[in-house]
Amino acid sequence: xxxxxxxxxxxxxxxxxxxxxxxxxxxxxxxxxxxxxxxxxxxxxxxxxxxxxxxxxxxxxxxxxxxxxxxxxxxxxxxxxxxxxxxxxxxxxxxxxxxxxxxxxxxxxxxxxxxxxxxxxxxxxxxxxxxxxxxxxxxxxxxxxxxxxxxxxxxxxxxxxxxxxxxxxxxxxxxxxxxxxxxxxxxxxxxxxxxxxxxxxxxxxxxxxxxxxxxxxxxxxxxxxxxxxxxxxxxxxxxxxxxxxxxxxxxxxxxxxxxxxxxxxxxxxxxxxxxxxxxxxxxxxxxxxxxxxxxxxxxxxxxxxxxxxxxxxxxxxxxxxxxxxxxxxxxxxxxxxxxxxxxxxxxxxxxxxxxxxxxxxxxxxxxxxxxxxxxxxxxxxxxxxxxxxxxxxxxxxxxxxxxxxxxxxxxxxxxxxxxxxxxxxxxxxxxxxxxxxxxxxxxxxxxxxxxxxxxxxxxxxxxxxxxxxxxxxxxxxxxxxxxxxxxxxxxxxxxxxxxxxxxxxxxxxxxxxxxxxxxxxxxxxxxxxxxxxxxxxxxxxxxxxxxxxxxxxxxxxxxxxxxxxxxxxxxxxxxxxxxxxxxxxxxxxxxxxxxxxxxxxxxxxxxxxxxxxxxxxxxxxxxxxxxxxxxxxxxxxxxxxxxxxxxxxxxxxxxxxxxxxxxxxxxxxxxxxxxxxxxxxxxxxxxxxxxxxxxxxxxxxxxxxxxxxxxxxxxxxxxxxxxxxxxxxxxxxxxxxxxxxxxxxxxxxxxxxxxxxxxxxxxxxxxxxxxxxxxxxxxxxxxxxxxxxxxxxxxxxxxxxxxxxxxxxxxxxxxxx
Numbered sequence: 001x002x003x004x005x006x007x008x009x010x011x012x013x014x015x016x017x018x019x020x021x022x023x024x025x026x027x028x029x030x031x032x033x034x035x036x037x038x039x040x041x042x043x044x045x046x047x048x049x050x051x052x053x054x055x056x057x058x059x060x061x062x063x064x065x066x067x068x069x070x071x072x073x074x075x076x077x078x079x080x081x082x083x084x085x086x087x088x089x090x091x092x093x094x095x096x097x098x099x100x101x102x103x104x105x106x107x108x109x110x111x112x113x114x115x116x117x118x119x120x121x122x123x124x125x126x127x128x129x130x131x132x133x134x135x136x137x138x139x140x141x142x143x144x145x146x147x148x149x150x151x152x153x154x155x156x157x158x159x160x161x162x163x164x165x166x167x168x169x170x171x172x173x174x175x176x177x178x179x180x181x182x183x184x185x186x187x188x189x190x191x192x193x194x195x196x197x198x199x200x201x202x203x204x205x206x207x208x209x210x211x212x213x214x215x216x217x218x219x220x221x222x223x224x225x226x227x228x229x230x231x232x233x234x235x236x237x238x239x240x241x242x243x244x245x246x247x248x249x250x251x252x253x254x255x256x257x258x259x260x261x262x263x264x265x266x267x268x269x270x271x272x273x274x275x276x277x278x279x280x281x282x283x284x285x286x287x288x289x290x291x292x293x294x295x296x297x298x299x300x301x302x303x304x305x306x307x308x309x310x311x312x313x314x315x316x317x318x319x320x321x322x323x324x325x326x327x328x329x330x331x332x333x334x335x336x337x338x339x340x341x342x343x344x345x346x347x348x349x350x351x352x353x354x355x356x357x358x359x360x361x362x363x364x365x366x367x368x369x370x371x372x373x374x375x376x377x378x379x380x381x382x383x384x385x386x387x388x389x390x391x392x393x394x395x396x397x398x399x400x401x402x403x404x405x406x407x408x409x410x411x412x413x414x415x416x417x418x419x420x421x422x423x424x425x426x427x428x429x430x431x432x433x434x435x436x437x438x439x440x441x442x443x444x445x446x447x448x449x450x451x452x453x454x455x456x457x458x459x460x461x462x463x464x465x466x467x468x469x470x471x472x473x474x475x476x477x478x479x480x481x482x483x484x485x486x487x488x489x490x491x492x493x494x495x496x497x498x499x500x501x502x503x504x505x506x507x508x509x510x511x512x513x514x515x516x517x518x519x520x521x522x523x524x525x526x527x528x529x530x531x532x533x534x535x536x537x538x539x540x541x542x543x544x545x546x547x548x549x550x551x552x553x554x555x556x557x558x559x560x561x562x563x564x565x566x567x568x569x570x571x572x573x574x575x576x577x578x579x580x581x582x583x584x585x586x587x588x589x590x591x592x593x594x595x596x597x598x599x600x601x602x603x604x605x606x607x608x609x610x611x612x613x614x615x616x617x618x619x620x621x622x623x624x625x626x627x628x629x630x631x632x633x634x635x636x637x638x639x640x641x642x643x644x645x646x647x648x649x650x651x652x653x654x655x656x657x658x659x660x661x662x663x664x665x666x667x668x669x670x671x672x673x674x675x676x677x678x679x680x681x682x683x684x685x686x687x688x689x690x691x692x693x694x695x696x697x698x699x700x701x702x703x704x705x706x707x708x709x710x711x712x713x714x715x716x717x718x719x720x721x722x723x724x725x726x727x728x729x730x731x732x733x734x735x736x737x738x739x740x741x742x743x744x745x746x747x748x749x750x751x752x753x754x755x756x757x758x759x760x761x762x763x764x765x766x767x768x769x770x771x772x773x774x775x776x777x778x779x780x781x782x783x784x785x786x787x788x789x790x791x792x793x794x795x796x797x798x799x800x801x802x803x804x805x806x807x808x809x810x811x812x813x814x815x816x817x
Contacts, residue, residue: 005141052087052134090142093190142158161337167204175310183231187217247797279297316378377390422473422486533557581611593658596662631724690771690775737779
């Protein structure tokens with residue numbers, strides 16, 4: 001075995017020795033120091049060593065430890081245990097079907113498979129005085145299984161040489177700039193090779209790893225908060241998740257990487273160059289260890305996957321093998337120090353995918369004698385970087401996973417009664433789906449049984465969403481399946497509802513359909529198995545519904561699974577105490593009206609800070625309370641009164657507040673509750689307006705439209721918004737008033753892509769710049785404060801949240817009342 005394992009182990013051992021009391025990784029409130037990590041890894045390694053030494057195994061097979069653990073705090077010491085023993089680890093996601101686990105265990109000849117069931121046995125294993133080196137066969141640090149064309153996954157083996165060489169490059173300032181000061185987010189599944197970068201980069205340099213818990217991993221607002229609270233300096237995120245973050249203001253961030261799928265221009269333009277940190281587009285197949293190329297993005301560089309990282313050499317060749325000139329496209333060929341050992345037990349595939357370099361054997365001192373067919377088409381740029389185009393074979397990349405459609409097809413055709421199958425990726429609406437077409441014998445009446453068997457053999461991300469039973473396949477003149485004759489009938493069945501829907505069911509149905517670009521969604525369909533939503537869709541839906549005024553959790557989707565069951569179980573109250581802030585009856589109370597969005601969506605971070613001093617009583621969005629039925633302001637206040645009555649009568653309410661429409665409604669509620677009473681709490685209106693130009697609101701009405709609702713829904717919601725503005729009481733509140741208004745104009749809508757005309761923008765500007773005067777005209781004695789932000793960033797950016805929280809904690813004076 002080469003000495004790279006020893007070099008890697010020596011580096012990590014040195015880090016442990018010099019950072020014993022430093023936090024190596026955290027998970028929720030649990031923090032594990034480097035000393036504790038080392039002790040756990042040593043116990044696990046001792047237990048593994050005893051098992052391996054007591055068993056017989058061929059000398060040409062590396063000792064491999066299978067790790068199939070959830071997002072607990074033990075998979076990191078299990079990986080370190082493998083390094084201590086000089087053996088390899090094979091990560092297996094806990095959601096992997098048992099048949100696939102069995103295949104991997106047999107194919108990899110796993111010496112040990114560590115699971116939640118037997119983990120205690122290894123943690124409690126007595127320490128060996130000296131750990132043996134269990135290396136044998138080829139040098140291998142880890143092996144990750146990916147989709148294969150034969151109906152079975154293939155193991156991609158990576159050596160200690162490639163891992164150690166890669167770790168030496170991630171610290172470079174023009175790479176990921178990892179150091180002992182780094183706080184790295186561990187977000188990826190351990191059977192996704194990005195986890196190799198996350199885990200080893202932190203341990204190699206003595207940084208701290210922050211492991212995202214399962215709930216955080218599936219909720220964009222929670223992982224967004226985690227990144228801010230833990231001061232994350234480096235993370236690698238899927239673009240689909242980044243796209244639904246409320247903002248990208250991470251004060252501690254040094255490098256934010258994105259990859260695994262194409263980065264849209266809309267995302268690049270929001271991040272690149274807008275913040276002090278770097279935004280990096282990372283590309284790389286598992287065969288070339290995580291990142292093969294990368295690009296520090298500019299606002300218009302979203303197609304550019306950059307240049308090779310140090311130690312990697314890439315070529316672009318046409319179909320004849322000739323190297324292309326700048327501006328031309330071809331297949332990206334990869335060589336260098338990060339290239340895999342090859343596919344385990346797959347000599348035929350190795351002969352196809354790896355070949356001798358006909359161009360050169362050494363490049364700038366790097367051995368490039370072997371080339372890998374990436375299968376990715378790119379355009380070569382003048383500066384040596386590449387623009388990604390797509391795939392040239394049947395392999396697809398979906399939601400960050402590389403999938404061989406041939407493997408799925410082979411699995412289907414092995415089922416009893418299946419005569420022939422065809423599987424392809426189809427673009428339906430706004431999404432891409434794996435669609436299966438299956439011809440069976442007459443005895444097979446339904447594909448349900450076949451689907452159920454495949455769900456035990458394939459991981460969820462490889463399961464076709466739509467299944468079509470075909471009588472026969474039409475063939476073209478070449479005797480191949482005529483793809484143009486295939487019609488996906490299954491998608492139509494999913495879109496139809498044969499029962500009436502409640503208002504809330506309609507709301508979620510339209511959000512799901514709008515997100516996926518479907519004409520509709522059956523409320524009884526399984527959103528995952530039948531409709532094909534992913535964990536990223538769930539994150540987007542929780543945000544979208546929060547913006548709409550309904551607070552749903554990630555767990556609601558995973559446990560209830562259909563629109564009907566989710567909305568039937570939606571018991572979120574219209575009014576509630578924020579966390580446990582209302583337990584102390586002597587604590588002064590702030591009543592918050594959620595307004596346009598749900599309370600949690602916009603006020604959660606603010607409430608977390610302010611609730612240390614005040615009890616927070618939240619009233620949900622008026623859209624939720626009214627079911628978007630048209631009411632005037634008096635009618636809305638009638639609905640609010642019963643929700644706040646007990647709090648008002650029994651507690652010391654010192655303030656009513658809300659953002660935008662919510663703040664204006666707080667004024668209307670205060671007028672009704674307190675104008676005739678001696679005690680009048682302060683009303684704090686957060687960027688609201690008085691005496692709005694209703695004709696202007698009618699003109700820009702589409703700016704209130706959500707992209708995921710249809711016109712009927714959007715018109716009803718916007719009509720309610722505008723009617724409430726038009727029916728604000730003319731009577732003034734007789735108590736103290738504070739108006740905190742934005743100081744920067746923006747012509748962009750927070751929810752819509754509607755483009756306003758120059759005339760509309762001019763009228764909006766005039767109204768914006770007269771807002772202060774209108775407040776002073778109605779309330780001459782009001783406290784008027786300008787916030788250095790625009791309306792769309794109010795309570796969204798860190799500066800705005802801090803500014804508003806600081807006012808309530810240090811400048812708001814309830815004793816005035």
